[in-house]
Amino acid sequence: MSQIIIQGTSVLLSGETSFIHHTIGTETCKLVHLSKTPTPIETEEKDQDKSTATSDTTSKEKALDKDVKINFVCSALSSDNTLLAIQSPQKMLLVYEVQSWKVIYEKQLGRGASKIIFTPDDKAIVVGDKTGDVFLYDIYSDKKETLLLGHLSMVLDIIMRDDSKYIITCDRDEKIRVSNYPNCYNIENYCLGHEQFVTNVQLLPHNKKLLISCSGDGTVRLWDYLLGNIKDIYKFNNKVESDTSNIESQNQLKCFTSIKLNDTTSIVCVSIFKSHVVHVLLVNHENFEMINKINLDYEPIHLQLSLYPNTDSNEICLWLVGQNELHAYTWDNTSKSFAAATNSAVLKSLNVLSSNLKDLAVDTNTENVIYVLQKRKMDEITDYYARKKARLEEKSNKSFKNKLAIN
Numbered sequence: 171m172s173q174i175i176i177q178g179t180s181v182l183l184s185g186e187t188s189f190i191h192h193t194i195g196t197e198t199c200k201l202v203h204l205s206k207t208p209t210p211i212e213t214e215e216k217d218q219d220k221s222t223a224t225s226d227t228t229s230k231e232k233a234l235d236k237d238v239k240i241n242f243v244c245s246a247l248s249s250d251n252t253l254l255a256i257q258s259p260q261k262m263l264l265v266y267e268v269q270s271w272k273v274i275y276e277k278q279l280g281r282g283a284s285k286i287i288f289t290p291d292d293k294a295i296v297v298g299d300k301t302g303d304v305f306l307y308d309i310y311s312d313k314k315e316t317l318l319l320g321h322l323s324m325v326l327d328i329i330m331r332d333d334s335k336y337i338i339t340c341d342r343d344e345k346i347r348v349s350n351y352p353n354c355y356n357i358e359n360y361c362l363g364h365e366q367f368v369t370n371v372q373l374l375p376h377n378k379k380l381l382i383s384c385s386g387d388g389t390v391r392l393w394d395y396l397l398g399n400i401k402d403i404y405k406f407n408n409k410v411e412s413d414t415s416n417i418e419s420q421n422q423l424k425c426f427t428s429i430k431l432n433d434t435t436s437i438v439c440v441s442i443f444k445s446h447v448v449h450v451l452l453v454n455h456e457n458f459e460m461i462n463k464i465n466l467d468y469e470p471i472h473l474q475l476s477l478y479p480n481t482d483s484n485e486i487c488l489w490l491v492g493q494n495e496l497h498a499y500t501w502d503n504t505s506k507s508f509a510a511a512t513n514s515a516v517l518k519s520l521n522v523l524s525s526n527l528k529d530l531a532v533d534t535n536t537e538n539v540i541y542v543l544q545k546r547k548m549d550e551i552t553d554y555y556a557r558k559k560a561r562l563e564e565k566s567n568k569s570f571k572n573k574l575a576i577n
Contacts, residue, residue, distance in 0.1 A: 172530060173243040174491050176476035177251055180268075183491065183523060184245040185530030187259050191268065192523055194478065195515035199522055200271060201529055204258040242300075244283045248292040253309075255295050257283045263297065265309050275309040285328045296337070298325030304339060304354075319354040321345065326543075327370050331378070338381065338395065340368035342543055346383055348395050359398040363391065367543040369423060374453060375430035382428060382438060382453070386544055388421030390440060392456060404451060404458035406442065422540060428453075429475040429486055437501065439488055441470050443540055448473065448490065450508065462507045464499065468492040478516065487511060494527050496520055 175182040179194040192199035245256040253274075254266040261282055265275035285298040295307045302321035323342040330337050330351065336358060337351045346361035346368055366386030374380040374392065381395040392401040406421040426440040431452070438451040438458070446469055450462040470490045478485045486501035488508050498516050499508035511517060 172471045172491050173245060174472050174474045174489055174496075175245065175247055176474050176487075176489060177247050177249075179478070180247060180251040181489075181519065181523065182245060182247055182254065183496075183527070183530060184243045184256060186243060188530055189245060189254075189256060190523060190526050190530065191254065192519060194519045197518065197522060199526060201526055202266075202271070204256070204264070242282070242284045244286040244297075246286045246288050246295070248288045249290065250292065253288070253292060255286050255288065257286060263295065263307060265295070275307075277307055277315070284325050287328050287330065290330055290332050290334050296328055296330070298328050298339065300324045302341060304328065304337075306352075318352070319347070319349055321347070324543075326368060329371055329373065331373070336395075338371055340371050340383065342367045344368060344385070344387075346371060346381070346393070346395070348398075359396060361391075361393045361395055361398050361400075363400055364389070366422065369543075370425050372426070372428050375428050375436045376433060376453075377436075380456065382426070384423040384426045384440060386422040386540075388423065390423065390426060390438065390451070390458065392453065392458065401456045402458050404460065406440075406449070422544065425472060427473050427475040427488075429477060431486070431501075431503075437475060437486065439473055439475060441473055444469060448488075452506075464488075464508055466490070466492075468495065478513065485513060487513075487516060496524050496527060 173184045181192045181194060183190040188201065188203045190199050190201050245254070247254055252268055254268055256264055257279065258264055261279045263277045263279055263283070264273055266272065267274050279297065279299070281299040281301050283297050284300050287296050289296060293308065293310060295309060296304060296318070297307060298304045302323050302325055304318045304320070304325060306316040306318050318337065319339065321339065321341040325339055325341055327340050328337065334351055337349050337354060338346065339349070340346045344362070344364040344366060348358040348361065350356040350358055361381065361383070364383065364385040364387050368383050368385045371381060371383045374382055379394065380401060381393040382390060383393065384390045388406045390404045393399065394401060406423070422443045424441045424443050426438055428436050428438045431437050434455055436453045438453060440449045440451065446466045448464040448466065448470060449460065450464065452459045452461050470492055472491045474489045476487050476489065478487050488499040488501070490497045490499070498511040498520055500511045500513065502509055
């Protein structure tokens with residue numbers, strides 16, 4: 171799965187074995203292949219041979235059991251856009267200094283990461299892994315990583331409040347946990363109610379006292395996370411909202427992005443696994459309102475809302491990443507909808523980034539992702555008898571072969 175992160179004028183596009191960094195309005199971007207010795211490559215050199223030793227590693231990883239293997243793209247930008255953190259295919263945590271593109275910190279991770287974020291002061295990195303543990307890595311010291319907290323299943327998202335008072339995590343088993351930071355053993359609350367995996371959590375942009383979450387149960391929910399109370403739920407309707415025929419995977423929400431519209435309203439854009447529709451909701455005070463849909467001819471892999479500082483106004487842009495394609499839309503406050511972007515700087519960036527997208531290794535197999543994340547009923551008795559029958563048949567066949575050998 172590919173990922174796009176936009177902060178101010180910085181754009182980060184991440185694939186499984188490489189990433190692209192770009193500044194909106196400029197004509198170049200940095201393409202980096204994540205080999206054992208990371209090598210930055212300017213886009214002007216893209217006609218030269220850029221093959222790395224990562225292809226064999228990726229092939230071996232993809233051959234692993236799909237029940238435990240999922241290719242999460244983990245990357246993050248510091249709040250001032252001067253540092254970039256990413257996990258390499260060799261499970262190395264790498265931190266780049268963006269100006270010089272030097273690796274200033276590297277650490278071998280014990281397990282594959284599922285989420286990476288910077289702490290609000292940009293001095294450390296929080297890493298959630300596929301076994302449910304969350305670690306803190308101090309990038310300016312050599313001290314050992316600190317175990318902050320643990321879930322019983324895969325951590326899917328992590329956020330921290332700007333004041334670093336709380337860290338909020340969600341997992342594959344429907345749970346949202348609100349922990350005090352840095353003493354994360356002190357759990358402030360759980361936000362319980364989802365019936366499937368929780369893919370994303372974000373603080374409501376116009377009111378940071380509330381939390382938005384989306385889940386494989388087909389709902390986005392609004393929480394008072396310090397009390398664990400649900401304020402509102404929007405349920406995506408199977409027959410109307412989804413364009414997939416597979417009932418089991420209908421309306422399993424992939425991810426969402428949100429941004430502040432004004433002091434009382436935020437915009438939320440939601441994508442669904444195997445759907446070609448992006449759903450646009452408004453959160454007015456403490457309520458969801460579906461206002462629009464963007465119909466596409468492709469399934470968006472990831473999406474991001476951003477505020478582009480314009481000379482006339484702050485322009486809200488929606489960026490959509492597809493397979494080898496990138497699109498941008500601009501918010502029209504009059505019609506309460508998104509239209510194709512016309513900003514010259516954004517269009518220039520689209521051209522630059524689109525010409526480099528084919529160099530990103532992207533896994534678009536959503537079936538594998540859904541299989542890994544969704545709950546499956548386990549029939550232990552049937553499984554036991556099936557294994558017992560197989561053992562008895564193997565023993566009987568072995569005995570028969572021994573008799574034939576003796577005769």
